[in-house]
Amino acid sequence: MTDAAIDILQTHKLLASCEAGLAERYTVHKLHEATDRAAFLAEVGPRIRAIAGGNVDPGLIAALPKLEIIANFGVGYDSIDTAAARAANVRVTNTPNVLNDAVAELTIGLMVALARRIPQADQFVRQGKWPHAGFGLFSELTGKTVGILGLGRIGKEIATRAQAMKMRVVYYGRKRQPTEPHVFYDNLVDMARDCDWLVIIALGGKGTERIVSREVLTALGPKGRLVNVARGTLVDEDAMLELLQSGGLGGAALDVFVNEPAVPEAFFALDNVVLSPHQGSATTQTRDAMGALVIANLDAHFAGEPLPSAVV
Template sequence: MKARPLILVAQPHLAPLLDALSPRYDAMALWEESGRARLAEAEALVTAGEFRLDPAMLERMEKLRLIACFTVGYDGVDLDWARARGVAVTHAGDANAEDAADHALGMILAHRRRIVVGDRQLRAGEWTAGSKMLSRSMAGARVGIVGMGSIGIALAERAEMMRMQVGWWGPRDKPELGWPRAESLAALARDSDVMVVAAKATDENRGMIDASVMDALGPQGLLVNVARGQLVDEDALIAALREGRLGGAALDVFESEPTPAARWADVPNVVLTPHTGGATYEAVGRMRDMLLANLAAHFAGETLVSPVI
């Protein structure tokens, strides 16, 4: 009988995938010694794409032919290395784009309508007969989206339904889109009440939302990030919020994850969630199904379902 392919699963939080993989493959945990001992035998590696893979470890994986990202993102994978060694890379396509867009809209609502602040105020016993908290309308607000991929388009459609004015910026023009593209990132910030970061992370755009962009967004502006933490200069963001140069921030992703709670303890005007924007039961199910389909296609010598390379 032909031996079943050996697949290693890279991160502990992906442990539930072992049960899904085991009926067809020899699936082992890379964080356990038994898995690490068989690096040279593994034909596929399943990973969460935001985690940087150790180059020294990859060099030991002599039989590796597929890096299958369970997630939509794959910024932790060195694509040049993979190409040079003939290793295919797959990801989850746009499996969670709609959910990430929902989350972005929810964060805008939570901050702009002061839902989180109101909850905290009530729980602290600070709602009195003489107090009245005002918030800002969604209708008429200008939302600028950085990166008009699947998440950006899904958010733009939702924002339009709420009668917001939509603009966007990305490094490449997309004439087929019906929303105006700003001439620059800074111009988008100047013309937005809310700026949402939904761009793919690369080495080239690390820290592109810097102090100058935050200053252009201004003391009434709201910065929302549902993409990757490294796209935003986090130290500059915290300084801008403390100094009142930026009106607020709503963040689902961070420079380092999990982000330390103490880092945000005294930062004003922020709404924070623990990288859950695309983490719905439905999206995770779609990601699992795409992972299994990519693995099956790879080992059958068929066209991959959602290849990166």
């Protein structure tokens, strides 16, 4: 059972519905609102049994001697040092599945926006240019091959939607998934060379940093387009920008960046990119479900029940 006497630490701002649910069940201490982080942790740290949110490094774990669980808000948990959590016997959960549809929908939306230059078309009309000139002819998704880097839960939803758009789907991953009908590649450069589109939806972290290298981007080529809805760190951002500028890469639709929200200004001048402010799961429906799953994981832990979505 939940108990308001249980102290938890909230590491960053969460959705209002999630914060309200946490406050109903637990005594919440908001680290992100503390003016003196060290003093704050010295005061409340010895009482904290759980964390709601991410951005958890070994130092924070060490400052919380009674910590039992970290309930991350998000499917990606690369902002949490899971090795340090495991060493301290601290459980870690995330919020998978509930955001699959939202991210998959945005992915297809970004692809259509890039192929048909929808943001530019909007500005073309707003700026009064239409009466004086035609907008031009661009591309479509029908008949194209899309390579998915990371055919996990969200990747599969993207694949389903891409097939509905009459696209051919192939994928790259650590191993072939025998029950999936799509062609599997064990070499990312080879897949990029054979694709019209490369969609990135793998987990971030040290194991995948810059996995989309200059070599991969060059293989994708002048007619190829890249979509990143995972983490900016998976791509060699400098190489991508250089190739977009030179025509070595056909286009990019980006929902994530290496140092977001700071986006390199050079992207702003490019007509072959669509930029999005990391909004893959940013719908009220999905964020409410994510918050509910954070709370469900905490409730289950303190009730001694199996965790709905444990990663450690």
